[in-house]
Amino acid sequence: MKYFRITAFFILLASGKLFAQQTISRDPAISTLVNEVSASNLESVIKKLVSFQTRHTLSDTLSKTTGIGAARTWIKSEFEKYGVAGGNRLQVSYDTFTQPADGRRITAPVVLKNVVAILPGTDPNDKRMLMVSGHYDSRVTDVMNIKDFAPGANDDASGVAAVMEMCRIMSKQKFNCTLVFVAMVGEEQGLYGATNLAKRAKEEGWNVHLLMNNDIVGNSYGMETDIKDNKSVRVFSEGVSPLETPAQVAARQSAGTDNDGKARQAARYIKEVAERYVDQLEVKLIYRRDRFLRGGDHTPFSQQGFAAVRITEMNEDFNRQHQDVRTENGFKFGDLPEYVDYNYLQKVTRMNLSVMSNLALSAQEPENVVVLTAGLTNKTALKWDAPKGKTPAGYYVLMRETTSPFWEKKFFVKENAATLAYSKDNYYFGVQSVDENGHESLVIIPRAGR
Numbered sequence: 001m002k003y004f005r006i007t008a009f010f011i012l013l014a015s016g017k018l019f020a021q022q023t024i025s026r027d028p029a030i031s032t033l034v035n036e037v038s039a040s041n042l043e044s045v046i047k048k049l050v051s052f053q054t055r056h057t058l059s060d061t062l063s064k065t066t067g068i069g070a071a072r073t074w075i076k077s078e079f080e081k082y083g084v085a086g087g088n089r090l091q092v093s094y095d096t097f098t099q100p101a102d103g104r105r106i107t108a109p110v111v112l113k114n115v116v117a118i119l120p121g122t123d124p125n126d127k128r129m130l131m132v133s134g135h136y137d138s139r140v141t142d143v144m145n146i147k148d149f150a151p152g153a154n155d156d157a158s159g160v161a162a163v164m165e166m167c168r169i170m171s172k173q174k175f176n177c178t179l180v181f182v183a184m185v186g187e188e189q190g191l192y193g194a195t196n197l198a199k200r201a202k203e204e205g206w207n208v209h210l211l212m213n214n215d216i217v218g219n220s221y222g223m224e225t226d227i228k229d230n231k232s233v234r235v236f237s238e239g240v241s242p243l244e245t246p247a248q249v250a251a252r253q254s255a256g257t258d259n260d261g262k263a264r265q266a267a268r269y270i271k272e273v274a275e276r277y278v279d280q281l282e283v284k285l286i287y288r289r290d291r292f293l294r295g296g297d298h299t300p301f302s303q304q305g306f307a308a309v310r311i312t313e314m315n316e317d318f319n320r321q322h323q324d325v326r327t328e329n330g331f332k333f334g335d336l337p338e339y340v341d342y343n344y345l346q347k348v349t350r351m352n353l354s355v356m357s358n359l360a361l362s363a364q365e366p367e368n369v370v371v372l373t374a375g376l377t378n379k380t381a382l383k384w385d386a387p388k389g390k391t392p393a394g395y396y397v398l399m400r401e402t403t404s405p406f407w408e409k410k411f412f413v414k415e416n417a418a419t420l421a422y423s424k425d426n427y428y429f430g431v432q433s434v435d436e437n438g439h440e441s442l443v444i445i446p447r448a449g450r
Helices: 028-036 039-050 068-085 153-170 192-203 246-255 262-277 298-303 342-361
Strands: 091-099 110-119 128-135 178-184 207-214 232-236 282-286 308-313 326-328 331-333 367-372 380-385 394-401 409-413 417-420 427-434 447-449
Touching: 028 153, 028 262, 028 342, 039 068, 039 153, 039 342, 068 091, 068 110, 068 153, 068 178, 091 192, 110 153, 110 192, 128 153, 128 192, 128 342, 153 178, 153 207, 153 342, 178 192, 192 298, 207 298, 207 342, 232 262, 232 342, 246 447, 262 282, 262 308, 262 342, 298 308, 308 342, 367 427, 380 427, 394 417, 409 417
Parallel strands: 128 178, 128 207, 207 308, 232 282, 367 447
Antiparallel strands: 091 110, 110 178, 232 308, 326 331, 367 380, 380 417, 394 409, 394 427
16 A cells, blocks of 8 residues: 555544645655665675675674674775765764673674664754664574675675665765664674664663664565565564563553554554655565564564564575575575665665655654543544654644554644544554654554543
């Protein structure tokens, strides 16, 4: 379902006033950024990362041409170049930590480094942080093989390339809130880089509103089906936060909002905005934290209470994933650059960029959103407080059937309250801020109140 050029509905308020009209359309400024995403740049980044021969987490850190050390040095230097081109506002650093031996995939304590580029927001009252990530380590069949050629072109040089291309483009712009671009380390050994950064974010009080983790995003070929699908991408999200308190559990069970956790709401937002800006792309909402019995770098952020999702191609080719590079019976195995679909990766990168831009330009979410329950009625009355920071032009009240995976109607209102002629028993509702250019905040699900 495309959301491009949807016109919000009119509905009569209890006071007799009509909702004002608001038309949802592409922001030309965001479209310009989206169009800057280059398939050839993405290909160049992937081939450069592959040229380091192996990026295994435990590989060489001293060589300037081979191993994990050379790879992270190059990524950092590229981020720094983007920073210079963008007026030296980009803050580039290593997130360095010592990972203890785990008796499994880390044989001895080792110093690991995520590569982080932070673009500060322009609104001092907007403390939101939006993050996008991919992991730069690679592996072959034996996860402890630190010597052999481990190209990791799709898993996950594709995700890192998307992050770097976004940083190249977006670091020249100004956004209300802070953007964080991350190349994670240690994913294949146990999500160690993401675990460290997520703990740091929690301890330092980062207001992470969304992490989009891009892992395996460059292949459009389905292994068993022999079908090329360059129009679909999956977004994995969990419906319930792992950090719910007993009171929150009780409230969720009472309201039936099992599919309305922060990550699930973020996934709906990603679908709506991405399909607005990226042609020939359908975002598939997958109601799982990750693929069946598998994991990724978004999970540690989810475990710290942040909204985090995984973005992955529609059909993985396991002959190209975690494989020794070899030829058997005339078939070449291995995660090599020639098996990446760079035009598809361009779409996925544009998807990430459009979502991050739209959200970073928006006002913050409305606060204290309440569905009023003082009396029995077949209408739904909501109220909320204005957000901090940038003043929104108004708000969208969103509505969907209880069985619908995404929002179906959006009503625009300028007031901080609305009464709809739809029963709260029969629908789910949400509220988001919207500015004068149509940039929407994330959606807030109302709590019961009086």
